Every structure is written in structure tokens, then in C-alpha cells.
Amino acid sequence: MKSLTYVYCLVLSGRRPGVSRRLTAIGVPGAQGTRAIAAGRGLWLIAASVPADEYDEAALAAGLQNLDWVSRRAMAHEAVVEQFLTARAVLPMQLFTLFTSDDRALGHVERQRTEIVSVVRRLERKLEWGLRLTFDEQAVRDAVTAGHAPAPAGSSKNGSRRADAPRQRRGTAYLTQKRDLLDVRRVQLEAARSEADRLFTVLERDAADARRRTSTEQAAPGSRLLLDAAFLVPTSRTRTFRAAVKRKTKELGSAGVIVSLTGPWPPYNFISPSAVPRRTATARGLGSRRGQAAH
């Protein structure tokens, strides 16, 4: 056969989703005729035709050896899926979900319909937001250093030290500063970590679901990544969610924590249900697999 059906995602929509030529332009290399295929009851497949010799098993086996080849297609895949964020629900397919024909794609959806419907119900009218908290060690060190500076001018977070500084001899001042800088790592990093945990707990309450990458806890002691989490937020609560993050960003800034909120994303991390009920889990990994970590 000459071409295969490449499926980007499933979309839940009351009427046929608009598909412009632009989708083909931003889609996977070689794609043609990006289209919405009706799968019944408001479900649509967003698919395109791709040349078989570029996406058949042999081509994929070769392409998978090449991160560049894969990444280019991964980003194109993502670009198309994102176009449907405004739909009632979008279920991204995994990279390289290919069928030999549209009919076979529909047949597959039909066989999986029960599962798909339950996933759609969970994800309907919700979007994923990514939250990363990193510890800005340099900023905190700078604050400590500034606190030890002999010049009285300039804003310093360590006001009390500033008052004492002119009185101390140079040697003592140096040692004190050294100690404080070491403290940055030990004490403030710990404090930053608990702040990050607290923020996760607070935001989790407002979200329909939340997942965090457990490996940050196993990361090296000096690691700067405090939290890497995804939240599934009802679209009706987007504003309050973002406002909560913004509020906390100011508070956390003084503890040397950088907050990075990204989104909205298609709900890649929430396709599979959590294994553990949300409220009793302390931490879970992003994505289905990592979430079932401990055996």
C-alpha cells in the first residue's frame, strides 16, 4: 500500500472540528490531507495520510535510531494536537499511531470505545498545566553576600546583619559569610523543598488530578529541581488556579524558589487513571508508568 493513516488525536466536539490546510503544514513530514474522521457520538479522529515508505515498520525502525528524526515528528505531532485544545476534550494519541487505513483506525476506536469514553469523561473540559519549581541558589547566595557587604546602601534581605557588619573585623566577617553560604545549601534548600511540597498540596486541592515526578526526591542532594508536576484543571477554574500560582510565586521568590507555570497542554499525563486515590498519595510520577513505581 502506498499510504498509511497517521492519527494525531481524538477530539470530542459537538460538530465537525475545523481542519485547515495549516494543519498539514505544521504536521508530521510527508503528511497530506489532514482530516477529521467521524467516529460517532461526538468523537472525531484527527488524522492524515503519510507515505508508507516513510512510516512503515522498516522506516520507523530506522528512524527510531535517530533522536533528530523522532524529535522533529514529536514536535509536529504536538503542534497539531495543540490546535484542538479549545475543543471540549482532546485525547492525544501516542507518537506514531498508524493504521493501514481510515477504516482500520475507526475499527480500533470502536473496539476501545468503552475505555475511550471513560477517559473522555475524566478529561472533558479540563486542561493540563505544568509546574516546575527550581531553587535559585545563586539568588540566595547573592542575598547572603549582600547581607555581609560593608556598604550600608543597597537593599539587603538580611537587614540585621547589615547593621552589625561595619563592626566586625574582616576575618570574622569572611567566616560568617562562608558559613552562611554553606547554610544556603543545607537549610534553605530544605526550606525551599517543603515550600514546594506545600504548594503542590495546595494546588492539588483545586485540580481534578495532579501528578508529580517522584525522581526529584531521589535526585542528588544539591539538586535544584524542587518540583516537577502536572495538574489537570477544569477550564472553569483556570483563572483561580493561575491566580493562586501567581500569588504563591511572590511568596516563594523570597525563599529563592523560581516558579515556572506552562500550559495549557493537551492532557498527556492524565490519559491513564491514577493507581492510587489522589488524596492518599504522597507523590507519584508523571505519566502512567512512573506513577506505579514501587512494587
Next chain:
Amino acid sequence: MARPHTDSELILGSEDASLLDIVDNVLNKGVVLSGDITIALAQVDLIYAQLSVLLCAADRVLPDEASELTERHSRRHARRSRSSTSYEADRSLIRRSSPRRRA
């Protein structure tokens, strides 16, 4: 149960070993035979988690074509979150648009 003395005992005794091997080999291994092709690159979320790796890769391959995409992704990873988009008005009824197919 006695405390294991060696790591190998920790892993398993010989009977358990063969059972473990059988189950380990038979479940989740073996060639998947389906007319359709799909792969799960050890989870897509892995790719997205390492997006920064991909960004560099894409830059190297296609500085022009990839630039629009990489730019969008770079912006996304900047501290600002994206501006809110408007959402489709609620369509309360989803009508059957085609008869149910038989598998």
C-alpha cells in the same frame, strides 16, 4: 522467614527463580502482532519531559522549518504562562452522527 544471607537469596531460591523467569519472559515480552503499526516510545511523556533535548536536536536538523516550533516551545518554557484562550461554548447534547459499527 529467615533473613536472606546473600543477595542471590534475596532475589530468589531456585524454584522461585524458574517461576519468575517464566512469568517475566511470557508477560510483556514477545513480538506484538497486529496489522497496524504503533509504537510507544517508552512513553510519550518521556519525550515531553525531555523537550529541551529535543529542542536542541530540532535546531540542529532544521534551523528554518523547526524555528517556529522551537520558538513556541521556548516561549512556553519561559516563566510566563501562555495567555488564556477562549473555549468552545458548551454543547450539551452530543448526537449520534453515525450508526454504531460492529467490531
Next chain:
Amino acid sequence: MRLLVYAIIDGARVPPPVVEPSARLRAINVGRIAAVVGHRRHAPAPTLRNIRQYHRTVSAIAAAVPAILPARFGTLVVEEELSFILRTRAASLRTALKHVRGRVQMTIRIANRGGELTPGTETHEAPALGPKTGRSGSDGPGARYLRNRVSPEDRETRRLLTPLRRSVQGWVHDEQVLHRAGITSVYHLVSRRSAAAYARALRTAAHKAGFDIVVSGPFPPYAFAATM
């Protein structure tokens, strides 16, 4: 009645090896490859009994042929579908058969509490919206390469595996590594006749390095059957 697929083997004009007469297996040839199948109405449930029986059948077939790709447990298809699969995937299946010809799988297990969880190590399969795929220990070379690029081996695992790898590198044609619950499993594809020497060299190396390992095999190449 549908076909339960046990394995893919080289195509042949002679009848399939008589293994487990009670299972009434037959070979369906398409081009230069063949599927060894039995007849069933429903896919067998993954009970211990069925898993053991499946393993016995695959092992018996493996003993009689030079190259075998064990099929995923419970692969049930209609005959037309099977012919379609064998036709469209002939090239990649032949490549995979070539890779495992004359070779067996050996499994090493090591306690590795320091080993970090790497992606693709979970056995739980989340409900996939796409067709079921090869995962978790049966990834093909392409998928493995990518996974390693993105998430390279951690230091502790490398420390444990390096002396072992060195001791058997002349015999190993392919390798897969999985971590699960503090145990690292290493699957090696080695030639059938080297299996004993391989195992001896491995145990010596482990003893020298001062840690315990469990070596098992030879097995049919379950971990090396995937094509991508």
C-alpha cells in the same frame, strides 16, 4: 474458531515440528516466514497454568527450529488477519528472525538498591488508546536507543554491570536492561552453543567483583522479539 499465535519462525515446506501433539499446532506459511498457531475460541487468561503451558510450547518449538520470535502471550487473530500481518510485516519479521537465529536469551539478576527507576520498567500497562504495543523489556533496538539517549544508565548500575559485561562481551549479541523493585535484570542474546561458557564466565566475574548474581537460561529470545 480463531488462531492463537505462539511464535514466528522461518517459513518452510516441511510440516512444522511435532511438538505437544495435544496442542495440535500447525504452521501457516506466508512467503518466507511462518506463524505457529493453535486453534482457540478465546484468548487464554493470564493464569499461572496458562503461562506455564505457553512457555512449554514455545520452548518446545524453539528446540526444533534455529530461529524463533515468541509471540506476545494471548495473541488471537482470524486467519485473514494473520496472513495480512505476515505479508505487511514480512521484512521486519525476517530481520528480527535473522537477529535471533542460533541464539538464546540468558537472564542475569542483580540486587541493585541504588539503581534508579528508568523509563519503560513498569509492568503495569496503562489502557492505551492506540493499539497495544511492545513495551517493558521487549522494546526493539530503535526504541531502546532513544530511551538510552534520553535517560542514560545511572552510575550505580554501570558500576555493577561493567565487570559482568566485560567478562562476556565476546558472546553477547544484544542486551536489554530493566530495573524493578530494587532488582536489575539484564537480558543477553548469546549463541546457543556459548550459553554454558557464558554462564561460567559471568559467575566468575561476579565472584571476583564481590557481589551476587543469579544467572538463568537458556530461554527462547522473548526479550529480543520486538521489531522496533
